Amino acid sequence: MSKKMKVARFSTTVGENLPSKESxxxxxxxxxxxxxxxxxxxxxxxxxxxxxxxxxxxxxxxxxxxxxxxxxxxxxTFPLMSLEEVEKVENEICSENRLTYIKALKTLMRGKLTKTLDNVISTNVILSINIDGVHGKKGLKKYRRFFDILLEAIDGPDPMNMLRNALAVIKKRYFHKASIQRTAAQKNLPTTAN
Structure with missing residues (x-):
């Protein structure tokens, strides 16, 4: 004698292969x-x-x-190649983009400030400015918004002194290099006998 077996059919729907209430x-x-x-x-x-x-x-x-x-x-937009470009950036800075400017300046000034400040402001502009605008030079403080974000982007205990020092070192480096070039050029000049 053979026994009849019920086989459950499987489908893709969860729970349908379980016995029904009727059984x-x-x-x-x-x-x-x-x-x-x-x-x-x-x-x-x-x-x-x-x-x-x-x-x-x-x-x-x-x-x-x-x-x-x-x-x-x-x-x-950096380095700023003229005071007009500094003025333009000064006018573009507002409360909405202030943090973006700070982030960009921090990126550009990664490392030692005396080596990286000229990534933000060109050496020619650095030569024509100082912080306070004394001795016939333009002052960075005149560009208030730009000056503020520049100080905020400088990592250190005293950003103002660090900026002052970096400006002095870059200027000194420039004039030292120019002096060496002048001396080398004078040595290569042909001498004239009288």
Missing amino acids: NPCKNCINLQKDVKDLKVIVENQNKIIMETLAAHNVLLKQLIHQDKISDDLLK
Whole structure:
């Protein structure tokens, strides 16, 4: 004699392969069915949270990309080659872009200030300015917004003295180099006999 066996059919929908209520399911099957339904609710909630988080990350990523583009464009404006360019940057600085300028200047002045300040202000401009505007030179303090972000971008205990020192060292280096070049040029001049 052969016994007839019931075979459960599987489908892609969760829970359909479980016995129906009509076949008088066992206690374990009922608990299993309840657990599957609970897990389904949990997974749906997790998926909803994941999708919301991904959407928020997408927005933040777009903002970062936009900021990087602004920073790259901003970095291209430096070094400032004339006092007119300093004036132009002074007029462009506002409360909305202040932090972007500070970040850009910090990037340009990474390292020792005496070596990196000319990434922000060209040597020719440095030669024509000082901080206070004395001895017939233009003062950086005249460009208040630019001066403030420049000081904020300088990492150190006393940014004002560090800036003063960097300006002096860059000027000294320039004049020393010019002196060496003049001396070398004078040595190479042909002498005329009288």
